[in-house]
Amino acid sequence: MKKVGIAILGLGVVGGGTYEILTQKREFFRETQNVDLVVERVLESNPNRIAALGIAKGCVAANIAEVALDPDVNIVVECIGGIEAAKEYVLAALNAGKTVVTSNKELFSKYSHELERAAKRHNAGLYFEASCVGGVPIIRTLLDGVQSNEISSLMGIINGTTNFILTEMTEKKTSYEEALKEAQRLGYAEANPAADVEGFDAAYKLSILSSLAFHTKVPFTKVFREGITNVSAEDIADGDALGYKLKLLAVGKNSQKGIEVRVHPTFVRKDHPLASVKGSYNAVFVTGDSVGDIMLYGRGAGALPTGSAIVSDIIYAATHSENKYSTFKNTASATEGVKFLNDFASGYYLRLTVNDEPGVLAKIAAILARYSISIVELIQRSSEKEAGKATLVLVTHETRELSVKNAVAKLNATELAKVESVLRVAL
C-alpha cells in the first residue's frame, strides 16, 4: 500500500480538524482508498494547540525548512491563513517538490499564477478545493464533473457569515447590527467582520470559481463588490412582500461580450433553489450548455467540512499522479484578449420616498422610461416616517446598471423623490 507523508502548517480550526480526520480515520482510508496517510510533521507556534491534539514532540517542526526538506513528507497542507507567511511557506514547499493542499482563498485568488508556476517547475501538485465553499466539491465538479460544458453562468451563496446575517434579518426581522451581533456571539462572524460583510471573502472565491468555470484567470481586482452593511430590514421586508429573498450573491457570467463578475446583495425569487439556502449553508448554481442548471449545496465553513475538502484533496493527490493543477489559463498573459465588463444588466429593486401628491407616480415612471427602465412590480404605501410622503417600492425588468445609476441621480435631483435603496434582482 502506498504510504503518503503529510505535514500540516497551522493547527487552528481548519488545521486541527484536518489533523483529527487524518489520524482518526487512517484505517478507513487504508481500507477504502488503498492509501496510508500519515501525519509526519506539523508546524505550529502555539504549544497549547499541539498539546490539545496530543501531538508528539518529534512531530513538531521548528520551521518551514525542516518541513520542506523532510524526505518523509509528500504533501504539505497550508492552514495558516493570511498572506505573507502562508505564501512564503507554500512556495518553500512547492520549490522543494512537495505537493501543496491549501484552504487559503485570498492567497490562491491573488497569487495562483505565481504558485502554479512554482508547482509546475518542480512537478509538485497544487490543490485548493477547501478554498471555496467548505466541503462542497465545487472545484472538483468544475474540473472533473461538468468539464464537458461551456459554463455561461455561476451564481453562488458562498459566504456563510453574510448568509447567516441575512437569514436572521429575514426570519427575525432584526436590523443588520443586531444580526451581526448574533453572528459574532455564535462564532459565525469575527470581531472585525469586514472580510465577510464587505464581500471580500466572496470575491476571492468568485475569482477562483469563475477562473475555473471560464477557463481563464479572473483576477480578484475585476470583481465588482458591494457588501451587506447598508442592507435594511425594511428592504428585506419589502422584497419579501414582492416574493423575493435577499442573498449576498456572487455572480459570474461569460458570453461573447465578455466576462462579468460581481458580488452584491441580490433579491432572488422565492421559487429559485438558491432562495431556500439558509443560515450558514452555501450553494453554487451553475448553468452549462449541456448539463443545464445544476446546484451544489452544503456547509461553506467549519473545521470538519473544510477538513473534508482538504483530506479529499490529499486522497486525490495521492491517487492521481497526472492532474495536479487547475485547468484555467493562468499566466501573466492569460487575460489578454479577455474582456471584463464593467457595466452589466440585472433586474433592480428601488425604494423611494416620494411626495404623496397627485401625478407623482406618472412623473417618476416618465423619468424611469427616459432611461429605458420598465417596471415589473410596484407597491405604494404611506410613509411611516414622514407625513405627506409615500413609499414606493418597485422591481424593474432587465436594465443596465449604468441606466439605473443615471436614473437614480436624476430622481434625486428632482423635488419629487428620494431614492432610499437600490438593490439588484436576479433574473
Place this chain on the structure above:
Amino acid sequence: MKKVGIAILGLGVVGGGTYEILTQKREFFRETQNVDLVVERVLESNPNRIAALGIAKGCVAANIAEVALDPDVNIVVECIGGIEAAKEYVLAALNAGKTVVTSNKELFSKYSHELERAAKRHNAGLYFEASCVGGVPIIRTLLDGVQSNEISSLMGIINGTTNFILTEMTEKKTSYEEALKEAQRLGYAEANPAADVEGFDAAYKLSILSSLAFHTKVPFTKVFREGITNVSAEDIADGDALGYKLKLLAVGKNSQKGIEVRVHPTFVRKDHPLASVKGSYNAVFVTGDSVGDIMLYGRGAGALPTGSAIVSDIIYAATHSENKYSTFKNTASATEGVKFLNDFASGYYLRLTVNDEPGVLAKIAAILARYSISIVELIQRSSEKEAGKATLVLVTHETRELSVKNAVAKLNATELAKVESVLRVAL
C-alpha cells in the same frame, strides 16, 4: 495533443445527444482540455438516425466486432439500453481493451461485478456517471469529492418521471392517472411506465450509488421497492396540510447494524432541501461524517444532460490514466459479512376511515401504543365519502416498519377503523 478515438453504440436520444456534443464542441475540448476527441465509429441499425445526424457512411460499423477491433477506437460509449445486446457489446469492447463509458443503470447495477472483472483483466477503463441522475456529477463526487467521508446516509429524488408525476399531483391536485397521462404526453413517461413508476429505475440507481457510498456491492435485489401507483391525491393534500411534500425517495443508510436500501413514496418536510426539488429535476442529499449534509441538484435525464455526463466521463478517461474503476468492493464475495436490513425505522403517515363515535380515537391510540407507535401530529375530519365516518390522518415518531405493519393489521381487524394509506415520512 492527445487524440482519442470514440465509438458510439446506439444513436437514440442519449447517443445522439452525445454525438452532437462531441462533434460540435471538438474545438472547445481541444482548447480547454488539451485533448482531441474524434468520433471514429458509430453502431446503429436505424439508417434514419444516421442520416439525421449527417454521419458519413465510412463511420458506420457493421457490427460490434468491427468497433472492438478498430485500432483507432479508444473509448466505446454504450447508449443502447436494455440488457442483452448492451452487455454483449460492452464485454466485447472491454475484452478488446477498450475503455467503456455507459449510461446503462440496469446493466451496471445488475452486472457491475462481471463488467469490472473484464475491464481489470484487459486494463480497460469503465465509467458510468451517466447511469445516475443525468448530468449531475454525483458519482464523481462520491469517488473524488467527498471520498474522505464515511457516508451514513444518502437520500435521493433520482427518477424524473415519478417526480414530475408527484409534482403535478401536488400542484394541480390531479389524480395519479391524469398526471401520468400528462407525463406521457410531454415525453417524460413511456407508454409502458412500469420501470419508472414501480421504482425499478430508482432502485437500479440506488444500488449503484449506495455501493459507491458504502464501499461494498449493494445488489439491486437488496433494495426494498414500492412504486407510486397507489398514491392518491387525498394523501398528497393531507400531507401538504401537515407540512410535507410527497417524493419517491431512494434511501440508503449505513450503520453498525447494517445497510438498508429502499425506494418508496416518502413525505419530506417542506423546509428540507429535497422538498423544493420539482418536476423532472433530481437531487441527491448525502450525509458524511466530516462534510455534514451536502446536496447535488439538477436535471436527471434528457439527451444533453446525460450527454454531459458521458462526455465528462470521456474527458476524465482521456486525461486520467489511473482511476479507471469504481472503488467499492465488487467481487462475488464482496457482500459476505455485510448485513442488509429488512426491517427499518421511519416516521409514518397513516390515513384511516373510522367510525365517527365517542371513544374511537382513544381506542385507536391505545392500539398504536401497544405497538410502541407514538403520534406526532393528527388531523380528524368528517369523511366526505361516507356518512357516520370520520377521516383520521396522523404522523408518527420514528417507528419500525414491522411494528406499523402489525398495528395496521390489528386496526383493520377491528370494526373501528380501516387503514386507507400507509406512507413513510423522512425524519
